[in-house]
Amino acid sequence: MTKQKATNVHWHHGEISRADRARLIKQRGATLWFTGLSGSGKSTVAVALEQRLYEMGHLSYRLDGDNIRLGINKNLGFSAEDRAENIRRIGEIAKLFADTGVITLSSFISPYREDRDRVREIHGAAELTFIEVFVDCPLAEAEKRDPKGLYKKARAGEIKNFTGIDDPYEAPLNPEIHLQTADMTLEEEVETVIGYLQQNGYLGEQ
Amino acid sequence: MTKQKATNVHWHHGEISRADRARLIKQRGATLWFTGLSGSGKSTVAVALEQRLYEMGHLSYRLDGDNIRLGINKNLGFSAEDRAENIRRIGEIAKLFADTGVITLSSFISPYREDRDRVREIHGAAELTFIEVFVDCPLAEAEKRDPKGLYKKARAGEIKNFTGIDDPYEAPLNPEIHLQTADMTLEEEVETVIGYLQQNGYLGEQ
Numbered sequence: 001m002t003k004q005k006a007t008n009v010h011w012h013h014g015e016i017s018r019a020d021r022a023r024l025i026k027q028r029g030a031t032l033w034f035t036g037l038s039g040s041g042k043s044t045v046a047v048a049l050e051q052r053l054y055e056m057g058h059l060s061y062r063l064d065g066d067n068i069r070l071g072i073n074k075n076l077g078f079s080a081e082d083r084a085e086n087i088r089r090i091g092e093i094a095k096l097f098a099d100t101g102v103i104t105l106s107s108f109i110s111p112y113r114e115d116r117d118r119v120r121e122i123h124g125a126a127e128l129t130f131i132e133v134f135v136d137c138p139l140a141e142a143e144k145r146d147p148k149g150l151y152k153k154a155r156a157g158e159i160k161n162f163t164g165i166d167d168p169y170e171a172p173l174n175p176e177i178h179l180q181t182a183d184m185t186l187e188e189e190v191e192t193v194i195g196y197l198q199q200n201g202y203l204g205e206q
Numbered sequence: 207m208t209k210q211k212a213t214n215v216h217w218h219h220g221e222i223s224r225a226d227r228a229r230l231i232k233q234r235g236a237t238l239w240f241t242g243l244s245g246s247g248k249s250t251v252a253v254a255l256e257q258r259l260y261e262m263g264h265l266s267y268r269l270d271g272d273n274i275r276l277g278i279n280k281n282l283g284f285s286a287e288d289r290a291e292n293i294r295r296i297g298e299i300a301k302l303f304a305d306t307g308v309i310t311l312s313s314f315i316s317p318y319r320e321d322r323d324r325v326r327e328i329h330g331a332a333e334l335t336f337i338e339v340f341v342d343c344p345l346a347e348a349e350k351r352d353p354k355g356l357y358k359k360a361r362a363g364e365i366k367n368f369t370g371i372d373d374p375y376e377a378p379l380n381p382e383i384h385l386q387t388a389d390m391t392l393e394e395e396v397e398t399v400i401g402y403l404q405q406n407g408y409l410g411e412q
Contacts, residue, residue, distance in 0.1 A: 100308060
């Protein structure tokens, strides 16, 4: 029963910390916040990055429309107030994931600077890392791709307040990472983000 | 550049799955939902369990009042509607954590069966595991402990709708784990939960 006794002693040391978890899974949690126009390639780079991190032995998780809009935010619509609340909640969830030690890949258009800055503040207040990744694609290019046919609908007036058409996209002023997708391959984009994470000590022994 | 090519090939296989993550961190995600009266010992067992899982090399994360009520749910009050929304959001967050592969330790009074059952359904719909842990402590004992002085205030009428005093606690009918805290040591409670996780294949190689 020696083991049990030791366990008992440890219990009195209190709670497991963020640093303990980082040591356990050999990485430091952080939120990578991909922002950009619809069709800019946010999800594409997030999916590829998730794959690359996995191959490197790192735990990441993607927050996107599929698991957010249909889940925790299913009671939110598209009013200005609901859009802001949508981003706020995602920011709070990303914060919890980063606290756990997960590399969180959040990809939402998140067109307003104020909303993104609030997510940055939420992280900062908890001493957690928010990495703004500007997925910078010219509107003409994004509209040409139009993977979901949304630009076509917006141009036809079937969708209102569509970012880039009749609602503004406020580009990040000082993003930690700037991916100019018209001039980069997907692989270059992924390696740019991986390089940033490595240089700043998020990957590897903690 | 052979490595890069291989990476490229993998990308076309699509997204990293829940099973991939489970293999990576050698555990299966699940939500342990601790429910019970205020002062029943929910947080105490969650903290001790977190410590024990850590010693076993497993990644867990606690969701509790500190990181939820002050974060994502800070815009919720204590009306019946807000209480239900509080539990719903926590359930949705726990689901995302379980999907990531994390053993999630959620400790909230969550007095209503309907609210807990909804969280169970949210998990079931995503083919994720919800483990209801009834932290069963007699009211008299919880009130005697009264760690935060809340029962005293409730008895004095300073707090309204306090669970166990002037608001009901609906005990789980078929909890996966039933901890009768008056008859168990903290260590026994922890080992009961660990035993359940081991027997059901959540801990270890996946």
